[in-house]
Amino acid sequence: MRGPIRLLVLGTGHMGQGVMRLALERPGLDLAGVFARRPERRGRDAGAVLGLGRDLGVAVETSLKAAIDAARPDIAIQATCSTLADAWDELTVLMHNGVSVVSIAEEMAYPACVSPNLARELDTLAREHGVAVLGTGVNPGFVLDTLVIALTAVCKTVRSVTATRVNDLSPYGPTVLNSQGVGLTPEAFAAGVANGTVVGHVGFPQSCHLIAHALGWTLERIDETREPIVSSVHRETAHVTVKPGQVAGCRHTATAYATGRAVITLVHPQQVLPHLEGVETCDDIILDADPPVHLSGRPEIPGGEATVAIAVNSIPNILNARPGLYTMADLPLPAAWGGQP
């Protein structure tokens, strides 16, 4: 690679801004362009979007084709959406213009999970246009899948996997809090789960399939449950107040079955201020395996920062990969590249 890598960032929300900031700090990486879906951002300087108090000479484009033409990027990071369907149009425009992509859309962590046909089409398009495409993130993309796979490297046999991620939603605003049912009564939470407004975590099927793909397991089904975490104490953040008896978050679990038994159990209780009831945040992976493996991290790897980092850290792998659609299990380990510590 000659000269810095020219990066086009799609998305000017929390994640997109995080990627832009890291692109400014990381040696060897050049923030070449920014695309926003929100029309009102058109023409603003990226420095203003980031609140830097100085211009960066990079104007936000709201036409992706115009952004590509202006930026002439080596690679794009997509931070605009969560679903494959919503990611699709931007991905195809990028590919048709010869731009490789790292997407943090949750469903892109294992696109075949939502649609094997669309995943095949992504792979075909990527090969036709000579680009590589990857979905990643902290979860799905790392803690409950890639790290699990990494630990199986030292196992002769793996019988089952249990991975738990306990985090704190306090930093998050209304969109995330509503998707987890925070502040609802238990009855309203149940209704929200039923009508799809309480979503819980997006990415469990992707993580299960990523693990199964790496281990050569054929999954029979994946069951998911979403239960309210009912607070027994008063919890209050900048964005929400939870009274005793109200819902502080969503305990979302997924259980994947193979050979007639539960082989992958993923547990992800997301709530505001868990420590108020003595709950420590953590990442925890247990492999029922030969040899057995149990690894824990306390506190948990922080989601937002980690997603920004792993997207940027995946860039060299994607630029070095042969054309095609990749998962985290198919590429070398990303690392915090960029030169001296």
Next chain:
Amino acid sequence: MRGPIRLLVLGTGHMGQGVMRLALERPGLDLAGVFARRPERRGRDAGAVLGLGRDLGVAVETSLKAAIDAARPDIAIQATCSTLADAWDELTVLMHNGVSVVSIAEEMAYPACVSPNLARELDTLAREHGVAVLGTGVNPGFVLDTLVIALTAVCKTVRSVTATRVNDLSPYGPTVLNSQGVGLTPEAFAAGVANGTVVGHVGFPQSCHLIAHALGWTLERIDETREPIVSSVHRETAHVTVKPGQVAGCRHTATAYATGRAVITLVHPQQVLPHLEGVETCDDIILDADPPVHLSGRPEIPGGEATVAIAVNSIPNILNARPGLYTMADLPLPAAWGGQP
């Protein structure tokens, strides 16, 4: 890959036997041949070597060329030695005969560490003969390097790495115990370090360089210290007795410097029966990074089993790789492949 992968195992010691056993259990893998350095093993059936009480129809060869001709292997696992110099002749015979290799020789985890010239020559030979070559193992090869690199994937910036592995040498026999100075007086331990008979851990420079390679760091120097772990209690295993005041093991550390400061600290105290003095075995990784990461496993990942597993689990990556010499940082994550759980 059509049909099972034909594996040639080099080495009939503890590690070689472990690989042979796993080859018998793992679907899709066929124990096609066994090579031993010890002439007295020639012609013995692999089943007898493993004490299975039945023949496997695989006779141990003590000529590597004869073993290759008899086995027609897709891949070889080398479990005969620790150093690059000692591994060299077998590696070149394998490569000249078109056989890809996974080596658990510690110095093969990052061969350029001992000799950049020999590493280049390995890479050239591998390309000339269309084969791929990898060094791996639990340590070096995983806990104090690959797993560290994996965790940096979620970091925007890494300032320094500290990784500790506390293990128990109780299962090991005289060769390993002597190399760690177990049972010596502190004075004899110091003399052993000075004259090279007390070796400590083999692999610290390789782990440091593997991390630096992945992160793009240029190391200035690596300092190693070997200190006696003097027991205050009576410790006794099947192979050694340690009286109070004698040495129970070796606390070996390595510190790697870049930009004038310590950036990688690896700590590996190896001793018999650490729990007798309240010391828990563990693997522990701390990244001074944004975001910070701290992961621990208790007890430690057991060395022997894990090395056998990671060597076998690396086979598909090596068979799918383009010709050349690889490190663990250059290949996709190995996983416990082999079909249903």
